[in-house]
Amino acid sequence: MEPMEKRSVSDFAISNASVAQPVSASLAKALRRLRINDKVFHSITRAAAFFVLFLLSAIVVSLIIGAAPALQKFGFGFLTSERWNPVTENFGAFAPIYGTIITSLIAMVIAVPIGLLITLFLTELCPMWLRRPIGIAIELLAGIPSIIYGIWGLFVLAPFLQAHVQPFLIDLFGNVPVLSTLFAGPPYGIGILTSSLILAIMVLPFITSISRDVFEAVPPMLKEAAYGLGFTTWEVVRYVVLPYARVGVIGGVMLGLGRALGETMAVTFVIGNAHKVSSSLLAPGTTIASTIANEFTEAVGDIYTSSLIALGLLLFVITFTVLAAARFMLMKIERRQGCA
Amino acid sequence: MCMSQTMSAANGLYARRRRRNGVVLTLSFAATAVGLGILVLILGTLVVESFRGLSMKVFTEMTPPPGADGGLLNPIMGSLIMTVLGVIMGTPIGILAGTYMAEYGRFNKITHVIRFINDILLSAPSIIIGLFIYELVVAPMGHFSGFAGALALAVLVIPVVVRTTEDMMNLVPKELREASSALGMPRASMIAHISYRAARAGMITGVLLAIARISGETAPLLFTALNNQFFSWNLNAPMASLPAVIFQFALSPYADWQRLAWVGAMIITFAVLALSILARALSGSRK
Numbered sequence: 001m002e003p004m005e006k007r008s009v010s011d012f013a014i015s016n017a018s019v020a021q022p023v024s025a026s027l028a029k030a031l032r033r034l035r036i037n038d039k040v041f042h043s044i045t046r047a048a049a050f051f052v053l054f055l056l057s058a059i060v061v062s063l064i065i066g067a068a069p070a071l072q073k074f075g076f077g078f079l080t081s082e083r084w085n086p087v088t089e090n091f092g093a094f095a096p097i098y099g100t101i102i103t104s105l106i107a108m109v110i111a112v113p114i115g116l117l118i119t120l121f122l123t124e125l126c127p128m129w130l131r132r133p134i135g136i137a138i139e140l141l142a143g144i145p146s147i148i149y150g151i152w153g154l155f156v157l158a159p160f161l162q163a164h165v166q167p168f169l170i171d172l173f174g175n176v177p178v179l180s181t182l183f184a185g186p187p188y189g190i191g192i193l194t195s196s197l198i199l200a201i202m203v204l205p206f207i208t209s210i211s212r213d214v215f216e217a218v219p220p221m222l223k224e225a226a227y228g229l230g231f232t233t234w235e236v237v238r239y240v241v242l243p244y245a246r247v248g249v250i251g252g253v254m255l256g257l258g259r260a261l262g263e264t265m266a267v268t269f270v271i272g273n274a275h276k277v278s279s280s281l282l283a284p285g286t287t288i289a290s291t292i293a294n295e296f297t298e299a300v301g302d303i304y305t306s307s308l309i310a311l312g313l314l315l316f317v318i319t320f321t322v323l324a325a326a327r328f329m330l331m332k333i334e335r336r337q338g339c340a
Numbered sequence: 341m342c343m344s345q346t347m348s349a350a351n352g353l354y355a356r357r358r359r360r361n362g363v364v365l366t367l368s369f370a371a372t373a374v375g376l377g378i379l380v381l382i383l384g385t386l387v388v389e390s391f392r393g394l395s396m397k398v399f400t401e402m403t404p405p406p407g408a409d410g411g412l413l414n415p416i417m418g419s420l421i422m423t424v425l426g427v428i429m430g431t432p433i434g435i436l437a438g439t440y441m442a443e444y445g446r447f448n449k450i451t452h453v454i455r456f457i458n459d460i461l462l463s464a465p466s467i468i469i470g471l472f473i474y475e476l477v478v479a480p481m482g483h484f485s486g487f488a489g490a491l492a493l494a495v496l497v498i499p500v501v502v503r504t505t506e507d508m509m510n511l512v513p514k515e516l517r518e519a520s521s522a523l524g525m526p527r528a529s530m531i532a533h534i535s536y537r538a539a540r541a542g543m544i545t546g547v548l549l550a551i552a553r554i555s556g557e558t559a560p561l562l563f564t565a566l567n568n569q570f571f572s573w574n575l576n577a578p579m580a581s582l583p584a585v586i587f588q589f590a591l592s593p594y595a596d597w598q599r600l601a602w603v604g605a606m607i608i609t610f611a612v613l614a615l616s617i618l619a620r621a622l623s624g625s626r627k
Contacts, residue, residue: 034526034529037526037528037529038526038527038528040528041527041531042440042444042527044436045436045439045443046440046445047436048432048433048434048436048437048439048440049436049437049440049441049445049450049451049454050454051433052437052454052457052458052461052498052499052502053453053457055495055498056457056460056461058472058476059464059468059469059472062471062475062476063468063471063472063475065475066471066475113371114371114375117367117368117370117371117372118368118372118375120364120368121369121371122372125368125369126372134372134376136620137375137376137379138372138375138379140379140613140616141378141379143552143612143613143616144382144612145555145556145557145558145583145608145609145612146556146558146559147556147558147586147587147608148386148556148605148608148609149382150587150590151586151590151601151602151605152382152385154590155389155590155598156381156385201378204375208375232357232360232361233361233364233365234360234361234364234365235357235361255463258463259463262463262465262466262468263465264465264466264467264558264559265558265559265587268587269590269591289467289559292467292471293467293559293562296471296474296562296563297563297566308471309471309475312467312468312471315467315468316464316465316468319463319465320460323459323460323464324456327456327459327460331456
């Protein structure tokens with residue numbers, strides 16, 4: 001039972017309307033029409049709300065049905081096999097899964113510190129009159145369609161990395177044991193690292209905007225007390241703001257991770273679409289979403305199509321888990337704020 | 341002597357803390373500069389690259405075969421048609437669902453579940469929506485169609501509109517509703533005349549944001565609307581769209597096509613940015 005006092009009078013208005021004695025027959029008719037209107041509108045809105053639930057279940061069911069032939073044929077081996085051969089109709093999802101996870105993780109490693117530093121700037125250092133314009137500018141990055149990041153990554157970022165950054169990295173780490181395998185091989189320009197950089201730029205605004213919200217929710221009293229004790233700005237952020245905002249920041253990071261995992265077009269342009277797992281970050285690879293985008297319309301045969309839909313199902317399961325965890329954490333912080 | 345040692349140790353500590361603080365603040369300044377720099381770089385590249393290909397032909401001619409002259413008329417029209425249809429199909433469902441969550445079911449358990457699921461839908465990868473519509477519409481019909489593309493976009497519109505409608509209607513003061521109920525107004529009329537009116541600006545913002553979101557979407561169109569070299573009003577046939585044409589042209593080896601891809605990219609970006617700034621201005625002016 002929900003607490004009654006939270007309800008407004010309007011929750012009872014209609015049931016009480018029937019108590020009123022109709023003065024005349026025409027008034028009774030009008031009242032009845034209004035009541036019917038009300039019932040109909042209620043049912044329509046409820047149907048629309050349930051449609052949202054239905055939509056998600058329909059998506060899950062259609063993906064499972066579409067993926068069933070491939071999953072039946074390859075079984076659990078679909079997850080662990082690196083093979084992707086349309087000619088012999090032998091498919092395994094390991095390379096795309098690896099590519100999806102590694103690009104997203106590197107993107108987060110780059111974007112989280114930068115995002116938090118921007119948040120620090122916006123909440124502690126920036127003069128008031130500049131906060132709104134800079135905040136909006138950073139959020140505009142989220143508004144740019146992903147295909148624009150793709151075309152920019154392919155024609156601007158990849159050639160730049162190929163000419164200036166990647167040869168430098170190869171030379172720099174050439175003799176260091178572990179790093180030399182991570183940064184090995186010819187500088188293609190496109191590849192895992194380039195995709196990760198593009199993804200990092202794309203998730204940056206999400207991390208910034210959510211951590212900004214939770215940073216600003218820290219009670220000013222706590223911060224002022226710390227400043228009063230002689231904390232430096234960095235110490236206030238490190239020992240007061242971050243511990244207080246931790247759950248929200250993690251939620252924001254997970255939300256960004258969910259975006260990065262499912263990002264399609266930008267990655268498709270710059271990853272190179274090679275179905276193999278290589279130890280070098282400079283080598284081309286593939287992700288689940290870019291494999292589907294590249295091959296779906298050209299897929300011939302039921303098993304090929306079904307394998308691609310099975311990839312889609314996998315992507316859905318991965319992103320659903322991450323997003324659900326993110327929402328759960330953000331909901332927790334909202335509830336805490338609601339109590340305070 | 342002991343005293344001065346403590347002093348200098350303390351001075352060292354202060355200096356170290358000040359130094360560390362300075363380093364972090366410099367880094368945070370640099371990070372903001374990098375973020376803004378990237379935005380300027382991307383927009384700058386778009387303007388410079390598309391300037392070479394921009395002419396009236398872009399808006400009056402069809403997409404050309406490689407090596408010939410042409411424009412982007414058919415993808416621009418295709419994008420407009422599918423976006424408008426997607427918004428027309430998605431918005432009513434979104435608004436009604438948001439209305440239920442904010443007005444009728446505000447304290448129900450099910451509303452929490454719907455909100456959670458809606459948030460998942462909101463950030464689910466759009467390529468999955470493309471696969472879903474492919475399975476649902478394209479595969480049974482046996483061919484790609486503009487209608488399927490519009491349907492995929494509608495599925496993307498719904499969660500955005502649900503979210504903003506619910507948020508905005510929750511902001512409507514309870515007292516307004518109670519006053520109208522006290523005057524004997526039926527609930528449905530109260531929602532139509534009080535809640536919708538009070539939340540109107542926010543709901544329009546939501547629809548604008550949804551339009552901004554879908555007009556740049558590529559992934560869900562790739563295997564629903566596919567692409568079309570020519571302009572067609574036929575919703576039952578494949579339909580061109582700006583993002584799909586950019587995808588095809590940018591990855592082609594032909595210089596003319598790549599130039600047109602940049603022009604298309606510029607058109608989409610500035611349309612989307614204008615929409616989101618408009619939406620922001622609308623919601624900002626209400627506060």
